[in-house]
Amino acid sequence: MDSHAFERVIDGDKNLTQVTEDVFSPLEKRGTGRWWTAFLVAASALFLGLVAIGYQVYTGIGTWGLNRTVGWGFDITNFVFWVGIGHAGTLISAVLLLFRQKWRTSINRAAEAMTIFAVMCAGIFPLIHMGRPWLAHWVFPYPNPRGPLWVNWRSPLLWDVFAIGTYFTISALFWYVGLVPDLATARDRARGIRKRILSLFSLGWNGSARSWSRHEIACVLLAGLATPLVVSVHSVVSTDFATAVIPGWHATLFPPYFVIGAVFSGFAMVLTLMLIARKVMHFEDYITPRHIGAMCKILCFTGTIVGLAYMTEFFTAWYSAAPYEQFVFMNRAAGPMAWAFWIMVSCNVIAPQLLWFRKVRTSLAAVFVLALVINVGMWFERFVIIVTSLHRDFLPSAWSAYIPTSIEIATLIGSFGLFFTLFLLFCRFVPMIAAAEIKTVIRDRRASDDAPPAALPVGAAGVDERRAA
Amino acid sequence: MSRRIHVAHYTSEQRLLGAVKGCRDAGLHVLDVRSPYPIHGLDELVGIPRSRLPIACLVGGVTGLGLATWFQYWTSATDWPIDVGGKPFDSLPAFAPVAFEVTILLAGLATVFGLLFRTTRLRAEIPEDELRVTDDRFVLVAVRPDADVSDAALARLWIATEAVHTSEYVEDER
Amino acid sequence: MADTDRTDDLILPVEGDGASRRSFLKLAGFGVASAALAGCTRGPTRLVVPRPTGAEGVVPGRPYWIATTCGGCEAACGVLAKCRDGRPIKLEGNPQHGVSRGGLCAVGQASLLDLYDGRLVDGAQLRGSAVEWSALDDEMRTALTASRGRTRLLTRTLTSPSTRAWVARLEKQHGVRHVEWDPRSASALLDAHKACFGVRAVPQMRLERARVLVAFDADFLGTWLSPVELAKRYRAGRNPDGGAVSRHIQLESRLSLTGCAADERFAIAPWEQRAALSAICARLAEHAGRKPPFDLVPDAPRPDDLVRIADELWAARGGGAVLLCGSDDPGAQGLAAYANDLLGAYGDDGVLNLGARSGIRRGDDGALAQLVADMAAGEVDVLIVDGLDPLYELPGELGFRDAVTNVGLVVTTSAQPDELHSVADAVAPVPHALACWNDSQQTAGEYSLCQPTVPALRSARTLRASLAAWLGDSREDRELLRDHWRTEIAPRLARNVPFDAFFDRVLHDGFVASSGEGVLGVSLDAGALAELLRTAAPAAPAGDGLALVLHANVAVPEGRHAHNPWLQEVPDPLTTIVWDNAACLAPETAARLGVKPDDVVRVGPDLELPVRVVPGQDPRVVAVALGYGVSGTDRFSRIGPSWLEGRLTVQEGGTVGSRAAELLSFDADGLRWNGRAVDVVGTGESVEVAATQDHHRLEVPEHLAPKRGAVRDAVLITDLKTLQEDPAHALHRHHVPESTLWPDDHVTTGPRWGMAIDLAACNGCSGCVVACQAENNVPVVGKDEVRRHREMTWLRIDRYFVGHGDDLRTVHQPMMCQHCENAPCETVCPVLATVHSEDGLNQQVYNRCVGTRYCANNCPYKTRRFNWFEYERADELRNLALNPDVTVRSRGVMEKCSMCVQRIQEGKAESSRTGDPLADGAVKTACQQSCPADAIAFGDLNDPESSVAQLVRGPRAYTVLEELNVAPGVTYLADVRNAPKSAAEKSHG
């Protein structure tokens, strides 16, 4: 994926003014009918989820289909799924920035926003999966009158708290720092209360070279921090399983396997969102088939690695000669929950192989369907890892099944509702494309396009006025 | 003591860069350049010193690493050692993930706070004629040292560099 | 938890009404009620209400023990009632008691909860309305006088000698005829003994003497006669670690707990019993050089095995051999008696002792049939029923329901509103065994006393007191009892001691035994035996029909236990189901009928039951448990949490399980449990039965089995011969040397609490399950929650089948928190809610738990239990049974076996108070204490002399999932099978 693959980052022969207009004018208009429809659907899903969560917190975790054997089901599946989704955003914004991939500029703002929203969705689950979520603050090591009693630094769940907390903070800061120049643009186009609000958030940005210089260094530094961070976050999430003794979880393969899976699922989600957004927001010139194609290649690559990871898991189990380990994988592929396993394999390993074909990569409809399929597959991957490993572990007497309840399904729907509600709000109120960054990639071509001014506009009057004032 | 500030607007990066060179040739001191996007190579031209943000980042990171490692060790092995799963009190390998995350967190916070500390103004007044800087205008701000450069030369310079708008004002120097 | 009241002080049933309960509060003394006072800024004000006058010996917060007798069944085991602040909170076996010797079964443990049953009748009732006792007494006196000779008293076996004395007076004074009958009848056994030896009695069974024990359908470890006593004695005769181990061969039609424990087990159909016994008898007679005084029954199943069994029995004759028969067929019982007589089992050194015959079964099926006939003929004016609900317990075909309408005055003493209440004219409710004076005679020389442990919670009167009142003696019940003891018992047992001292000593001890009863010499009446064999034998069902085997479950053996939620929620140790009975079929039978587990089948004309598949059962029978389908059990319909997808435990108006008593058959020789031919047909419907176990075998499913590791080695079984000859390799287990990456910086100097569980001793009786539930305030969660695999029991009994056919072995494994040294659960808890204590306990701190359930996921043994909901504690009266020393867990927290840490702390505190060091055995866990088989040892692993440390060093010791290196604190001792002797040895025999 080098920038040479891109002759142009965007289509449509835009100049600076047009870029500004394209990016900012949708924010200044009323929402379209399509936007409102989408928003209402998403908000309804969110409302459904809130009702489900409220009911569950009020009544008890028993409203989920968990049992003595399967202590985690949809909750942690959704958590890992959403954390994984977030990874593509960071990868696009940080890793591709470090690799100076200019094509990222069209999609990085939205991808980062997606990261933040996905992490927010993810963060809900560890909170509500607690039996007593109102005591969730106990996971923080704050001074307390209990001794003080600290926390268990050995617990991967605690690592999660720090990893997700850091990830959210750094992602949000990175996103916001990158957003400041565009907020300033919006501010300068706005009036009244809108201008005052935007003034506050744009931190007095005036585009001075000094600011730009520091801004760029800060972005590179944050990208440098975010890159190992993003790798660590899903590695830490994977340790929730990898450090456990449960066969099917207890594997050193997990950190890289989870990270690549996260990238895979994240890119699938980016594709899903971008394909929708370019249509709805009319960003066809900015999110071009070349962008889609590049992401498809990443999907194909990561999907194949994910397939390799699946095979490695089976190989490890076989080669370990550990009967419990071997059984778990036999059970995964042929046991009572084999259907989930085969959904996972077909969606994540087999389906992406279609992306080897240029024809598929260039068909937006095919790519959209594939992205959805991969999203489903990656959700099932987490489900398979969590549930099939738990439901039949060591002692046969404790084996049991897991059937989700309506409350869990509603909560899952609600998390999608939250994600899309936030994303739709983002589309309406925040410049979805990093206009300032786009301007850097078009500048070479557009340098001499502006006609020279016919005459010097005299500004002497201005001087006088100022002096007088 | 006061000084005269000259502001010139341009429509492209090339013209701006030309103007910066022209100003310097003309003996004007370029105070600042404002642009809708970052322009590489301006730092030297305008004379912007090397940023110290990386240092802030490093300091934040080292602080985070030290603080997190010490705090985990202190709470688990010194303040209240508890036998957890037969692991030693000072389970240093298990402390690595949190230490790493806190390192990143503090490094990132230090960077961002450093950036904000150096660049932001909450009540910035953007002059009405500079609103297009964030859109498609390039603005050059220069100061004329005393009277070395004549008004006419200046006007010629603006025409030569294809400025679309100019203004000047007097700033009281503290 | 923070805002609930402290349960130990919450004595007052706040919403309870009735003067007795309020006065109970006053008597109970120290208590705290919570009241929110207006204007108070510090939350609810808590009141402390000390009793106005202190009671002697009762210190607030300090437990005291009252020796009394269990009222759970007729076996009348001795119990110590642990009381706090004026009420019993736990029952434990009385270790000194001659019968139960410290053990207590599930039913006994759970009988505590019945004391706090708020649904029981409070005070006398006459024709449906509450009356003063005096009004009832007047009515009864009139009726008894008027109906001279036409009054019948129908009771279970009355084990109380003082009550029997009053019954005798009643018989004498009013010509009342007393009929004894037992729902779990031993009538065939009694009748056979009567016929053969002239003694209508169940002999005392000294199983500890048996070297070869053959049992036909006798579930003596589970439900037959006196399971706790017999389990103790059986266990005493089987000590694989150095002592003698009896050979136990079980022949039975369904799989029973006793069959699971047997060294060898054969499934035979009920109609094959006579033939099998006959074959054994013939072989024994051949050895003895005698000719059997009866015609042999042909077509014995497995003749070679029977000959071998007979040979084994013969080799151990003269004291070491016994043949137990639990059959309802008098013919089979007669054959068993003949075999035992040949074997010398009734001799001085024999296993069976008719001298010290058991007093716990006297019921006479024939007398009951006669009673019903008399009633039908209108010859009964007054019927007094005690302890029975014939409308529930008897099949309709006997005609009790019609006959009872001919009776002028029906009196029941049942406090539980049962079916008889619907036809009874008067109710004279009896108190709970823990709230009254009583006595019991287990064998000829063993007496137990029963004393109140709590002030009366409701107005009730024992049968003795009622009879006395109706005979015009209005003394207090205690006086009646003392009077009997003064005149009848003391003179025999304590001639030289003043009565008061004697009585006080018995009260303190809970029991008294005479210094040995002689053995009753008997001689077999061959003619009577031949006569017995002429009775109708059970016949094989025609065609494809199955023979019905009705049996009692361990936890809910009879209908009267159906109102106990603790018992209903004990997973049946064979089927693992709760809150239900089922039609148990052998796998091949189920396949033949085309039904799967949970499919509903119709058994007989209209009994619909879900199917459970039980390997090892005879394929020609269907086994159904009695004791279910009791009317009024819909009180439990809402016992579980109610939520959107929650389902009721039982439908309103329905019953828990289905009543199978309708299928009992009554023929000329008495009640038949077994052998009725029934059609079993699938209805096409299926229900979700609540079972705690989904996978029943140690083998993993065949198509998923890895090449090595098809069998999970959670339970190890060894052979007695191997164990004795090469103990080091008895387990065929590769010992993994302990290794660790970590430095061991948790050196502790004190005890490390540990447990050893002997799988050879454990018979799965589930007494420990209820003991744990009672001790640790484990909530009852209802059928729906168990169906969702959310049972809360800290201690579960895993039941595994391993092997097939004759090699099928059914093993029970008590499984609870293993208190691992390197506990996987501890590492993963983010908030340090589960950490290790300095004395080796895996601590679970409820108030710190935020409920991530990570610990439960990471527990390889899956012994952690999560409070999915705020489980029901609404029954304030039942809450009195809560243990004040254990936190009542709120929703959202994890819990698990604590190794009864409250007992450890109590032991330490007492040791600290008295200054005496904590001795081995001073602290007993609840499960250990109750175990009738002494399968559980608990103590300090760091003390090499402690009993548990010695067991852990033994050759049978292993830990489950040893290869995970979690270093469990619970060690299991491998099951031992005393396999049949080799062919060479056989020829010697």
Added chain:
Amino acid sequence: MSWTAPLAFAGCVLCIGMGVVVAESDVRLPGNNQGYEPEQPIHFSHRVHAGELGMDCLACHFAAEQSRHAGIPSLDVCMGCHTHVTSGFDAVLEERDVAKAEGREPRRIVSPELRKLYDAMGLDDDLEPIPGAEAKPIEWVRVHGIADYVYFDHRVHVARDLACEQCHGPVQSMERVRQESDLSMGWCIDCHRASPAEPGAVGMVGAEPKHVSIDCVRCHY
């Protein structure tokens, strides 16, 4: 000049600082009833009994020696003395003087507070039982309440000769009993950490027993 960052920094420092202050200072957290001094149904003065009369705490709270609860004495414990002492000594002296002056036998003086005790016991002015009257319990207000998941054992602490005052404060000088300590977990732990292990004590972390156990199950089960 930029002041966003200083503001943010100040905010963070403030938050952390407040946390520390709350944890370390006398700020009372919810659930902390330190200083609680409720009115009781009978004005029983610990100052008089434990202070002036010098009675041993265990004389009335005898359960503390044998049980986890110290116990509130039942009324007959009170009656042990108050059968004879029916009023304050001053009132008795005064009555004696008055009686002397009036030339009659001194009457029994019953103080209004003790009257409540006799009422509860169902006794008349001559301390004879009133026919038909039942003894009623007194509903004292609990001063020292701990959460229901905490099992504090008085007996162990008494056995180790811990002075009652150490936790309950100078009760002998309190007219009305006041909760002196905050009874927080940290307060318990601090004392346990500061107290040396009993000689021959068992199960301490490390090779040498350092202090009284602070195992969770010491109090929570």
